Amino acid sequence: MSEQDHYFTAQPASPDERRLVRVHLAGKDAEVETAGGIFSPDHVDLGTRVLLDHVPAPPDAGDLLDLGCGWGPVALTLALESPAATVWAVDVNERALDLTRRNAERLGATNVRAVRPEQVPEDVVFAAVWSNPPIRVGKEALHAMLRQWLGRRAPGGEAHLVVSKNLGADSLQRWIAAELGVDVERTASAKGFRVLAVRDR
Numbered sequence: 001m002s003e004q005d006h007y008f009t010a011q012p013a014s015p016d017e018r019r020l021v022r023v024h025l026a027g028k029d030a031e032v033e034t035a036g037g038i039f040s041p042d043h044v045d046l047g048t049r050v051l052l053d054h055v056p057a058p059p060d061a062g063d064l065l066d067l068g069c070g071w072g073p074v075a076l077t078l079a080l081e082s083p084a085a086t087v088w089a090v091d092v093n094e095r096a097l098d099l100t101r102r103n104a105e106r107l108g109a110t111n112v113r114a115v116r117p118e119q120v121p122e123d124v125v126f127a128a129v130w131s132n133p134p135i136r137v138g139k140e141a142l143h144a145m146l147r148q149w150l151g152r153r154a155p156g157g158e159a160h161l162v163v164s165k166n167l168g169a170d171s172l173q174r175w176i177a178a179e180l181g182v183d184v185e186r187t188a189s190a191k192g193f194r195v196l197a198v199r200d201r
Helices: 048-053 073-079 096-107 139-150 169-180
Strands: 019-025 028-034 063-067 088-090 112-115 126-131 153-164 183-190 193-199
Touching: 019 073, 028 048, 028 073, 048 063, 048 073, 048 096, 048 153, 048 183, 048 193, 063 073, 063 139, 073 088, 073 096, 073 112, 073 126, 088 096, 112 169, 126 139, 153 169, 169 183
Parallel strands: 063 088, 063 126, 088 112, 126 153
Antiparallel strands: 019 028, 153 193, 183 193
């Protein structure tokens, strides 16, 4: 990946060389398609694995959000575990969105909508938000993103975020609680990552 070609780039410049990778999602082994120019193209990254290992079961129905979907490990897990729900897989990276769509089709998850942020209808609110947020976009962009999407939880809807302790998980926990007026609880700590649960007070 080049210096300018980050996983939060809309159109990655690196070659779009697709490959198949074996992963474990929603309790089963699966084969997914990935490529360079996206986040963690070779495996389910450690933070996402910690998140998936420590979140409660998602709601059976409603709209569910994977914020910063990459090739789709979180969205696919939500979709496979809650087939009656609509899963919104949101990313700015067009290659990531294409991969998520293809992987959903590959795994028979017909309830995934992989879209850019502005393509989510404004009246949609989320029964659950799961995210390994792109901390490296910088504090200002990250805060704007969390303010926008955490504010779109349905009444009683919970968000679960995974953040590296070394990349400011504890200060982010305090910021979310103060800025959004919500309860933020650290529900797990593993392998250098914190899982934060965001709920209404």
